[in-house]
Amino acid sequence: MKRLMAFLFSLLCSIAASAQFELQWNADVHLELTTVGSDSDYFYNEISRRHRGLNFDLAQANAMATAKFGKNWALNTQVQIERKYGLRAGLFREFDFYDVLIPRLNIEWTANNPAWKILAGRVITPFGKFYAQQNFTERDLLQTPLAYSYYTNVSETVGLVDSLGEVYRENRDWGTPLLYRLGYTNGVQWMYQLPERFSCSVSLTSLPPNVTDDQLFSSRWAVMSRVTYKPAYFLDLGASFSYSPFLKRAEWNTELEDLSGFYQTLAGFDFQLGLGYFEWSGEVIGAWYKVPVFKVEEDIYAPEEDNPIDQIFSIAAYTDLKYEFPFLPGAYAVYRFDVLDFNKTINAEEEEINWDDRVVRHALGFGYKVNAYWDIKCAVATQEVAGRDWDLSMFRLMNSFHW
């Protein structure tokens, strides 16, 4: 990592010398009062129960540089420091509480007609509305939608495991959210973009959109595509698609000879409707997996003939209603209804059950922009997981100072 940072730094210095160079930066520091339910966890509701009380910390910092070379070529880089896993972080903490990420490090070629573009290298996952949630300052409700952050019973190394979070809590993994676990990926992206009207992109990336691995090349390539269209000035529509081999080799899955047949397919639709001080937006994401079923009690994979359902499906949907108060400039209220559901499958005991528990979250947020450097945000959320009496409620009152 150190070597990579040194390389990036020297790269930045050398491109800074080029004529058309621009560096943008921002940083976000939080002073936050939090009360969260006793079962809160990063993997359930994005915030650890250890995060209770008063906290002061750096939430995120970004540096973005673009250097243009002539009319057609450009180099884009972004370095991001982000608080890791929502853990409690006081004034005196280890640096280990932070992730240093590189969301972008790509070469961009723009055709003479600037609508056509090709990017190669590190890009922001080109599926759905993630870029709008990438920076903490842009999250009205502090949490991201369930599809982005709730860890389901599908693991990228094991497959489908009943109650995965409880079974493998200590040693293996927590499963995966439907998408954006990392948020960034490596690959080649082809784009046609008429800003504010129409855009289309097709990307070939090295990894599925919901894993943390970060190889430049892997056998789990993914093809992703996104189309956006603005039929009227008040309406934005988007559709996304992704397909990728999903399972990765680990010491506990050697029983499976060929992993290439296991895959994840995602399809998403999103919209945003604006009118005066109102904004209504939402996203629906369907995820299909073909994964092996692992029987925890017997510590073996279910034979394929005992798996009558080899394709499992999950659907996630959320909708946001936002209102800005015209009589109090800088203030807004936002409500989100968020649901994540799973289809039925046969478990190890031959019962027909949902492969994970349905989750419903209601969230309400208020915000006030004091000035260009200071926002006050308040968010409350309730989250219910079917069949569990987990307390995943959340209250956060935050002063966000950004530069």
Place this chain on the structure above:
Amino acid sequence: MRYLILLFFLAGISFGIAQPSGNNQVFGTVSYPHSSKKIKRGSGYNKDGTRMMHSDDPMAHPSNNIIVSLHPQSFEVEVKPMRDASITQKEQTFLPKVLPVTKGTTVYFLNEDEFFHNIYSLTPGSRFNIGRRPPGNPYPIQIKRTGLITLSCDIHPHMSGTILSLDTPYFERVDSEGRYKITSLPDGKYEMRVYYPDEKIQRRNIQINNGQLLEQHFEIKP
């Protein structure tokens, strides 16, 4: 009789704020840096992930948005609201980037793009939010304070504009050659101010009498 007294009284008021006579002139140049800032605060892209647009219109360039103003110190001057003050949003850019107005002026905001824009200001004393505004439909906002009022668009965070609200009728936009000339100035003492976008206002005290032609040069350093 009562009306006569009132008339007399009003005449007295208008006499009271009558400007000193004189036909002085202040002229000169403002030189400015030719390269734009390479390092700045920002988030690098639009909220919806689309490429940012920048207008090539000359009124977007800082060099066409330098304002010279003269603020009388030795006499009071009547400041009337201006008419036809407007700012246009085009290609995700405020045009002009800086609009000088007198205090009390109503500024009309016009969206000339084919998509939504918003305008909000968090400047104390002039906080407002006009919501999402469709193409067309000028939207009026009265500027009730003096000083710099920063304009932003919630949909396109890279958009930034400024209203320079002044307590004087004596001001001018510096021309594309960097020259300015302010005429018909009464005798007296003034504070001269030069505003260049995103830089501190430069100030200088001057005195002019008897139809004087005073030359003043300024240099903006980044």
